Amino acid sequence: MSIGNSPEADRPSVGAALQKARIGAGLTVEEVSTTTRVRIPIVHAIEQDDFSRCGGDVYARGHIRALARAVSLDPRPLIDQFDAEHGGRPAPTPAAPLFEAERIRSEPRRPNWTAAMVAAIVAVVGFVGFTLFTGGGKSGGGPVAAGDANAKPAPAPTRHPSTIKPPLKPEPSDSAVAGLPKDKVTIKVTARDGQSWISAKDANGKLLEDGLLKKGESKTITDKERIDLVLGNAGAVQLYVNGKEVKRVGNKGTVERLSYTRGDPQAG
CATH class of the missing domain: 2.60.40 (Immunoglobulin-like)
Known part of the structure; x- marks a missing residue:
């Protein structure tokens, strides 16, 4: 009594399925490589069920997913078949044994000398203005006399436009791109x-x-x-x-x- 082959035995390999779908779609290996950015030798190797050039099972799954989508195949059954043939999906590897990743460090805050200088100038100008205002009120000859309630303050002196200097524009700082080495x-x-x-x-x-x-x-x-x-x-x-x-x-x-x-x- 003979026993027929199981559906799993009749199912093509992962590489054979990808190759058959690519040929059926009328695509060359070069065209699939350009679309997926998977190198031509790796595409040939995968279609021969050689996953040693992928750099590991994680990358092999990514290549299978990319190639399947390029030839209009559902990648999930192919990835499940790959996992079943290669011992299943491994647990995630902790990052610490692999390498010590560089963390982004915030730069220390520097004192804001510009704000401090502006505050000092405002304080000096305010003090001088207050002194002039109070001194003029005591002399009685200023623009606002103590006994004259209807007196109006003298208008502020006008300055000719030619004597007004435009504010200085800050020099542009070097960009982060300019600071990178050009030869690397x-x-x-x-x-x-x-x-x-x-x-x-x-x-x-x-x-x-x-x-x-x-x-x-x-x-x-x-x-x-x-x-x-x-x-x-x-x-x-x-x-x-x-x-x-x-x-x-x-x-x-x-x-x-x-x-x-x-x-x-x-x-x-």
């Missing part, structure tokens, strides 16, 4: 609306940063040529590249792969 790529990542996984490599593939960024924490990364950045939960991240804010990084829960050089971004 500088990226600052802040987990503004929730925690995020970040991974950064240089142009040669050397790992610069890798770990979990908790909500409210930030990390600054620099390199001489290029930084290849992977962001998990990209919608919760605030990203500055060379001093300019990237307005839209991605959606919450998605993984974004970005690459920046010294001239980026073209529009902050």
Whole structure:
């Protein structure tokens, strides 16, 4: 007596399902790579069910989600199948063993000398005016005599417009962009609306940063040529590249792969 194959045995693998959907949609690997920002060798590897080049299960799930959406597939069954074949989804890893994230420190408040000088000038002018007013009332020859109730105060002397000097305009301060080194790529990542996984490599593939960024924490990364950045939960991240804010990084829960050089971004 023979037993038929189960539905699970007939179900295609994750990579085969993605490849079949891509071919059915009439898309090339290059077109899918451009849409998802997943590199071409990684797309080929995933379609062969080789997830070793993804950099870990967290990033593999993000790549599967991005590729499935690009070929109009529901990513949830594919991710569930991936978890079932790779031991399930692991518990979140604490951030402390991975790296000590750089926290934003507020600058100490400096004394407001301008306000103090203005207050001192106002006090001196008030004292002089009070002295002149009281001295003129005692002499009896001032504009307001003690016995003359109908006397009107003398009009204030007018000044010719040519003698009035316009207020000095403050010199513009150097911007934060001008303070950054021109010969390096500088990226600052802040987990503004929730925690995020970040991974950064240089142009040669050397790992610069890798770990979990908790909500409210930030990390600054620099390199001489290029930084290849992977962001998990990209919608919760605030990203500055060379001093300019990237307005839209991605959606919450998605993984974004970005690459920046010294001239980026073209529009902050």
